[in-house]
Amino acid sequence: MFIVLLGAVIPRVLSAAPPAQDGLELMRFKASEKSEAMYILRATGCREAGDTCRLELELSEGTDGTRKARLPDGMAHGLRKESRGTASSGSWTSGEEEQSVTTSVQPVRLEAGEWGLLVTQQSGFEHVHRRHRLYAVKDGGVTEAWNGDENFAGPETSHVGPYPLAPGSPVEGFYREYAFLSADKESGEPDQWKLDAYRWDAAGRKAVTELQHRPERHAAIIGSFKTAQEAIAYRDGAQLEQACASRFLVLESKPFKRLTPGLFIVTKIHPEKTASEATLKKVGACNPKVSGYVKAL
Missing domain, CATH: 3.30.70 (Alpha-Beta Plaits)
Known part of the structure; x- marks a missing residue:
């Protein structure tokens, strides 16, 4: 684990470039295999301690520079990049205890030559909550194509990830696995568990429920x-x-x-x-x- 200080140039950090006027570039993710288009994750609007960074996704070949997607939660100045994850994914943390926010990004192959990004933002300390988003390319920019937040109503946990829709297929679906932890002597009620699966509708440019090819459990x-x-x-x-x-x-x-x-x-x-x-x-x-x-x- 190492620390990326916003507003400073950190040598030997491959996933972070020197900050430009429009913010610090955290990482690039492939958007298309038919072009050189990349998703760019930036932290903007903070340059010193006490500032809150806005996290934005934009397209490197976007036709309109204003077509950016802003992630739901901001993060404190001084993002720490986590060492876990694959070379194609990334995770950053900032803040302490109740002010802590972790943002994790993982690619999902929506079509044979097109990628989306699954983004999870986790916040809190004793009561941790998670927000999930799918971002995709639309009309030359980045758009939010799906969301799956937790209820924020009690002890719960969830995670998302890609999975192969069929053996050997380059196209992936994605899932949201959720559990509400309510089973105890006082309540006498069972826990709740649910697995939702989705695929990309290329014609409609949206995520739809997948019923036939679901991930195994x-x-x-x-x-x-x-x-x-x-x-x-x-x-x-x-x-x-x-x-x-x-x-x-x-x-x-x-x-x-x-x-x-x-x-x-x-x-x-x-x-x-x-x-x-x-x-x-x-x-x-x-x-x-x-x-x-x-x-x-």
Whole structure:
């Protein structure tokens, strides 16, 4: 991790250029394979401590310089670039505790020769919230083509990412995976979990719901019960001092077509079957009284 100080030239930082009048260029992302067009992420409007940076996306070959997209949350002066992620993605953090904001960008191939950008902004400390956006090229500029914010109503988590629509296809869809963590002894209610999938409608220049080719998910299930209260009690009892069932959800089985309806399951969900199998081995080694099975959702 290193620090990019806005208003200063940092040597040997490949993803940050010296600041121009219109702001500090943070990183460039490919927009098209048919041209040299690039998305440019800039931080503007701040040059010293106490300033708030506006984050903007523009197109390097835009026909109209005013067609920029502004990200929802600003960031404090002094962005820190995170080392995690791939060479084609980027992540920046600024601020402390409740004032902290992290902006992460990952490309998604919307068409065979065209890319969009999935952007997540995470803010807060004890109560973390996330805003998700898809940005795409339209009419020679950058536009917001989709958003999927959290509800900001309680303990929740979500993330987005690209996935292949079909084996061998260069075109990708993208998903939003969401969980509302409400299951506890006081509420007696189950958690909520949802996976939404989308693809790009090239004709309409918009994101649409994808129903046929959805990303895989596999549930590591360690118990099924008739009531949510029983499932919550079992999950809590499986914890031991080592938190053996940490981050397991209590979910109603009805929304899942491959599960027996009318039950409440104690589960942890992964994209890969092998990850779910590893989860069962780990929880079983932690608490030998716990066992389970893997089910594709």
